[in-house]
Amino acid sequence: MGLQNSLPPEFDRGVVTTVHQGDCHVSNESDLTYSTVLGSCVSACVRDRVANVGGMNHFLLAEQSGSAKDRYGASARYGAFAMEQLINKVLTKGTGKKSNLEIKVFGGGKINSALDDVGLKNIEFVRQFLADEGYVATSEDLGGNYARRVLFKPHSGRAFVKRLDSDVGANVARDEAAFAKRRVVIPAPIDDIELF
Structure with a gap:
């Protein structure tokens, strides 16, 4: 059973670009779809509704550090x-006006008890x-105890969410747990630079 069979017509043609953890992609191509699979991770889809430019990111907050500087940790x-990277890329390619942005957020499922x-x-x-x-956020699909596939058309702003069965969710959970265990230290952006 292919993914194509269960998609709305707008999503079953054109180019599909997969957005992996840590990625941020922005485009104004009308035949492009961004696709990602989320467990605990979150993806934001941001679009400039006047310029028809949009993008998707995919990130995971690995752990809370208790740092006084940042209540969610480093x-x-x-x-x-x-x-910020996603919003700024859309602003740069679009009209540059924050008031033209529409934002949709997805993910944050509890699919792995080890990740608490x-x-x-x-x-x-x-x-x-x-x-x-x-x-x-103009719309969101957050939480739950399942993984989800998110498809987003950056040109039109249409999003489609498919809840995935527990077998797929188990694979996503394993991948995320491996990432969290590595505790990859991502260099933080320099604090005194605003990217606008």
Whole structure:
């Protein structure tokens, strides 16, 4: 059973680009679809509705460090970087006006008991980030205890979410646990530079 059989017509043609953990892609191509699979991770889809430019990121807050500087730990600086990078790329390719942006957020599932509430931390983080920056998500599909595939058309802003069965979820959970165990230290962006 191919993925094509269960998709709305708009998503079953054209070019599909997979967005992996740590990626950030932006385009204005009308026949392009971004695709990602999320467990505990979160993806934001940001689009400039006037310029028809959009993009998708994919990130995981590995763990909370208890740092006084950042209530979600050092990894949240990576989350903030992932969000700022996506928003700034869309602003740069688009009209440059924050008021033209529409933002959709997905993921943060609890699919692995070993990762505790990483999904919840990701959800809290992305909601707090958007609130702090003065944005409101136009739609979201967050939480739950399942993995999901997210498809996003950057030109039109259409998004499609498919809940995945537990076998796929188990594979996603294993991949995310391996990533979290590596505790990859992502260099934090320099604090005194705003990327706008």
